Amino acid sequence: NAGVTQTPKFQVLKTGQSMTLQCAQDMNHEYMSWYRQDPGMGLRLIHYSVGAGITDQGEVPNGYNVSRSTTEDFPLRLLSAAPSQTSVYFCASSRTGLYGYTFGSGTRLTVV
Amino acid sequence: EDKVVQSPLSLVVHEGDTVTLNCSYEVTNFRSLLWYKQEKKAPTFLFMLTSSGIEKKSGRLSSILDKKELFSILNITATQTGDSAVYLCAASSGGSNYKLTFGKGTLLTVNP
Numbered sequence: 405n406a407g408v409t410q411t412p413k414f415q416v417l418k419t420g421q422s423m424t425l426q427c428a429q430d431m432n433h434e435y436m437s438w439y440r441q442d443p444g445m446g447l448r449l450i451h452y453s454v455g456a457g458i459t460d461q462g463e464v465p466n467g468y469n470v471s472r473s474t475t476e477d478f479p480l481r482l483l484s485a486a487p488s489q490t491s492v493y494f495c496a497s498s499r500t501g502l503y504g505y506t507f508g509s510g511t512r513l514t515v516v
Numbered sequence: 517e518d519k520v521v522q523s524p525l526s527l528v529v530h531e532g533d534t535v536t537l538n539c540s541y542e543v544t545n546f547r548s549l550l551w552y553k554q555e556k557k558a559p560t561f562l563f564m565l566t567s568s569g570i571e572k573k574s575g576r577l578s579s580i581l582d583k584k585e586l587f588s589i590l591n592i593t594a595t596q597t598g599d600s601a602v603y604l605c606a607a608s609s610g611g612s613n614y615k616l617t618f619g620k621g622t623l624l625t626v627n628p
Contacts (some may be wrong), residue, residue: 437614438614444621446618446619446621447559447604447606447616447619448618449615452614453523454614462615463617478601498614504552504561505561505616506561508556510557510558
Protein backbone atom coordinates (compact mmCIF):
# COMPACT_ATOMS: atom_id res chain seq x y z
CA ASN A 405 0.00 0.00 0.00
CA ALA A 406 1.23 3.51 -0.81
CA GLY A 407 -0.70 5.11 2.07
CA VAL A 408 -1.44 8.80 1.55
CA THR A 409 0.19 10.29 -1.55
CA GLN A 410 0.48 14.02 -2.06
CA THR A 411 1.63 15.77 -5.22
CA PRO A 412 3.50 17.91 -5.91
CA LYS A 413 6.08 17.96 -3.10
CA PHE A 414 7.16 21.52 -3.88
CA GLN A 415 5.47 24.32 -5.80
CA VAL A 416 6.11 28.00 -6.43
CA LEU A 417 3.18 30.11 -7.60
CA LYS A 418 2.78 33.72 -8.55
CA THR A 419 0.15 35.79 -6.79
CA GLY A 420 -3.21 35.30 -8.47
CA GLN A 421 -2.43 31.93 -10.03
CA SER A 422 -4.61 28.94 -9.29
CA MET A 423 -3.57 25.37 -8.71
CA THR A 424 -4.70 22.04 -7.29
CA LEU A 425 -2.87 20.05 -4.66
CA GLN A 426 -3.53 16.37 -5.15
CA CYS A 427 -4.14 13.84 -2.40
CA ALA A 428 -4.87 10.16 -2.88
CA GLN A 429 -5.11 7.27 -0.44
CA ASP A 430 -5.36 3.56 -1.15
CA MET A 431 -6.51 2.40 2.29
CA ASN A 432 -10.25 2.78 1.68
CA HIS A 433 -10.42 5.43 4.39
CA GLU A 434 -13.66 7.35 4.75
CA TYR A 435 -12.26 10.40 6.50
CA MET A 436 -9.86 12.78 4.76
CA SER A 437 -8.60 16.20 5.79
CA TRP A 438 -6.37 19.02 4.63
CA TYR A 439 -4.16 20.94 7.06
CA ARG A 440 -1.70 23.76 6.69
CA GLN A 441 1.31 24.13 8.92
CA ASP A 442 2.98 27.47 9.49
CA PRO A 443 5.95 28.19 11.80
CA GLY A 444 4.79 28.56 15.38
CA MET A 445 1.15 27.87 14.45
CA GLY A 446 0.85 24.10 14.58
CA LEU A 447 -1.49 22.36 12.16
CA ARG A 448 -4.71 24.12 11.18
CA LEU A 449 -7.64 22.37 9.57
CA ILE A 450 -8.68 23.76 6.17
CA HIS A 451 -11.37 21.35 4.97
CA TYR A 452 -12.38 17.83 5.76
CA SER A 453 -14.57 15.06 4.35
CA VAL A 454 -16.35 12.14 5.99
CA GLY A 455 -17.05 10.32 2.75
CA ALA A 456 -17.49 10.68 -0.99
CA GLY A 457 -19.72 13.65 -1.78
CA ILE A 458 -19.50 15.11 1.75
CA THR A 459 -17.17 17.97 2.66
CA ASP A 460 -17.11 20.63 5.36
CA GLN A 461 -15.05 23.62 6.38
CA GLY A 462 -12.41 23.61 9.03
CA GLU A 463 -10.71 26.44 10.88
CA VAL A 464 -9.15 28.29 7.91
CA PRO A 465 -11.18 27.55 4.73
CA ASN A 466 -11.04 30.93 2.99
CA GLY A 467 -9.29 30.85 -0.38
CA TYR A 468 -9.53 27.07 -0.71
CA ASN A 469 -12.02 24.70 -2.31
CA VAL A 470 -12.35 20.94 -2.04
CA SER A 471 -14.43 18.18 -3.54
CA ARG A 472 -14.67 14.46 -2.85
CA SER A 473 -15.99 12.62 -5.88
CA THR A 474 -14.34 9.31 -4.94
CA THR A 475 -13.26 7.69 -1.67
CA GLU A 476 -9.63 7.72 -2.81
CA ASP A 477 -9.11 11.34 -3.88
CA PHE A 478 -9.44 14.63 -2.03
CA PRO A 479 -7.92 17.51 -4.05
CA LEU A 480 -7.41 20.99 -2.58
CA ARG A 481 -7.83 23.94 -4.95
CA LEU A 482 -6.32 27.36 -4.49
CA LEU A 483 -8.51 29.71 -6.47
CA SER A 484 -6.28 32.80 -6.56
CA ALA A 485 -3.02 32.30 -4.70
CA ALA A 486 -1.89 34.90 -2.16
CA PRO A 487 1.42 35.22 -0.30
CA SER A 488 -0.47 34.43 2.93
CA GLN A 489 -1.03 30.93 1.55
CA THR A 490 2.67 30.17 1.62
CA SER A 491 2.79 27.14 3.88
CA VAL A 492 3.30 23.41 4.12
CA TYR A 493 0.11 21.52 3.31
CA PHE A 494 -0.67 18.08 4.68
CA CYS A 495 -3.38 15.71 3.61
CA ALA A 496 -4.48 13.03 6.07
CA SER A 497 -6.88 10.11 6.08
CA SER A 498 -8.46 7.79 8.62
CA ARG A 499 -10.75 4.77 8.45
CA THR A 500 -13.07 5.83 11.22
CA GLY A 501 -11.10 8.38 13.16
CA LEU A 502 -10.74 5.87 15.98
CA TYR A 503 -7.08 5.14 15.28
CA GLY A 504 -5.81 8.55 14.37
CA TYR A 505 -4.99 9.95 10.99
CA THR A 506 -2.29 8.88 8.54
CA PHE A 507 -0.55 11.90 7.04
CA GLY A 508 0.93 12.37 3.60
CA SER A 509 4.47 13.69 3.23
CA GLY A 510 3.34 17.25 2.59
CA THR A 511 3.48 19.89 -0.14
CA ARG A 512 5.63 22.94 0.43
CA LEU A 513 3.95 25.85 -1.37
CA THR A 514 5.50 29.27 -1.87
CA VAL A 515 3.47 32.14 -3.31
CA VAL A 516 5.52 35.08 -4.57
CA GLU B 517 -13.53 28.60 19.70
CA ASP B 518 -11.78 25.27 20.10
CA LYS B 519 -8.34 25.57 21.66
CA VAL B 520 -5.41 23.25 22.44
CA VAL B 521 -2.41 24.57 24.37
CA GLN B 522 0.86 22.71 24.71
CA SER B 523 3.68 23.40 27.13
CA PRO B 524 6.52 23.88 27.12
CA LEU B 525 6.96 25.10 23.56
CA SER B 526 10.53 23.85 23.55
CA LEU B 527 12.67 21.69 25.77
CA VAL B 528 16.33 20.66 25.73
CA VAL B 529 17.43 17.61 27.71
CA HIS B 530 20.31 15.15 27.88
CA GLU B 531 20.11 11.53 26.85
CA GLY B 532 18.71 9.43 29.65
CA ASP B 533 16.52 12.17 31.09
CA THR B 534 12.78 11.74 31.57
CA VAL B 535 10.51 14.38 30.10
CA THR B 536 6.85 15.30 30.53
CA LEU B 537 4.99 17.19 27.85
CA ASN B 538 1.71 18.87 28.66
CA CYS B 539 -1.45 19.44 26.66
CA SER B 540 -4.60 21.23 27.79
CA TYR B 541 -7.73 21.54 25.68
CA GLU B 542 -11.03 23.34 25.42
CA VAL B 543 -13.15 21.99 22.59
CA THR B 544 -16.83 21.55 21.92
CA ASN B 545 -18.14 18.02 22.36
CA PHE B 546 -14.74 16.51 23.04
CA ARG B 547 -14.28 12.95 21.84
CA SER B 548 -10.58 12.04 21.96
CA LEU B 549 -7.05 13.33 22.52
CA LEU B 550 -4.26 12.36 20.14
CA TRP B 551 -0.48 12.63 20.26
CA TYR B 552 1.73 12.76 17.19
CA LYS B 553 5.49 12.88 16.65
CA GLN B 554 6.81 15.04 13.81
CA GLU B 555 10.40 14.81 12.69
CA LYS B 556 11.37 16.17 9.29
CA LYS B 557 8.13 15.61 7.48
CA ALA B 558 4.70 14.20 8.21
CA PRO B 559 3.35 13.69 11.73
CA THR B 560 3.24 10.07 12.83
CA PHE B 561 0.56 8.79 15.17
CA LEU B 562 1.55 7.88 18.74
CA PHE B 563 -1.54 7.58 20.94
CA MET B 564 -5.25 8.13 21.02
CA LEU B 565 -6.90 8.60 24.43
CA THR B 566 -10.61 8.57 25.06
CA SER B 567 -10.96 7.57 28.72
CA SER B 568 -9.69 9.33 31.81
CA GLY B 569 -7.04 7.72 33.95
CA ILE B 570 -6.13 4.89 31.61
CA GLU B 571 -2.46 5.01 30.70
CA LYS B 572 -1.40 4.05 27.21
CA LYS B 573 2.16 2.83 26.76
CA SER B 574 4.43 2.14 23.84
CA GLY B 575 7.99 1.33 24.82
CA ARG B 576 9.46 4.33 26.64
CA LEU B 577 6.47 6.55 25.79
CA SER B 578 3.30 6.74 27.83
CA SER B 579 0.33 9.04 27.97
CA ILE B 580 -2.69 9.66 30.15
CA LEU B 581 -5.83 11.77 29.89
CA ASP B 582 -7.71 13.70 32.58
CA LYS B 583 -11.15 14.60 31.19
CA LYS B 584 -12.17 16.40 34.37
CA GLU B 585 -9.23 18.80 34.29
CA LEU B 586 -9.07 18.81 30.47
CA PHE B 587 -5.45 17.88 30.00
CA SER B 588 -3.12 15.14 28.93
CA ILE B 589 0.55 14.41 29.47
CA LEU B 590 3.06 12.55 27.36
CA ASN B 591 5.99 11.00 29.22
CA ILE B 592 9.20 9.85 27.63
CA THR B 593 11.62 7.94 29.86
CA ALA B 594 15.32 7.30 29.21
CA THR B 595 15.30 9.75 26.29
CA GLN B 596 17.45 9.08 23.23
CA THR B 597 18.67 11.43 20.50
CA GLY B 598 16.15 9.78 18.19
CA ASP B 599 13.36 11.19 20.35
CA SER B 600 14.26 14.69 19.14
CA ALA B 601 11.17 15.95 17.30
CA VAL B 602 8.13 18.16 17.57
CA TYR B 603 5.39 16.49 19.60
CA LEU B 604 1.89 17.52 18.62
CA CYS B 605 -1.25 17.18 20.65
CA ALA B 606 -4.69 17.28 19.04
CA ALA B 607 -8.24 17.17 20.38
CA SER B 608 -11.19 15.97 18.38
CA SER B 609 -14.37 17.99 18.62
CA GLY B 610 -17.94 18.01 17.45
CA GLY B 611 -18.66 14.64 18.97
CA SER B 612 -16.63 12.93 16.30
CA ASN B 613 -13.10 11.71 15.74
CA TYR B 614 -12.51 13.39 12.46
CA LYS B 615 -12.31 17.10 13.23
CA LEU B 616 -9.02 17.76 15.00
CA THR B 617 -7.70 20.91 16.63
CA PHE B 618 -3.92 20.85 17.06
CA GLY B 619 -1.71 22.59 19.54
CA LYS B 620 1.41 24.43 18.39
CA GLY B 621 3.64 21.55 19.44
CA THR B 622 6.57 21.03 21.78
CA LEU B 623 10.03 20.96 20.22
CA LEU B 624 12.08 18.39 22.11
CA THR B 625 15.83 18.32 21.62
CA VAL B 626 17.76 15.47 23.19
CA ASN B 627 21.50 16.05 23.35
CA PRO B 628 24.01 13.20 23.66
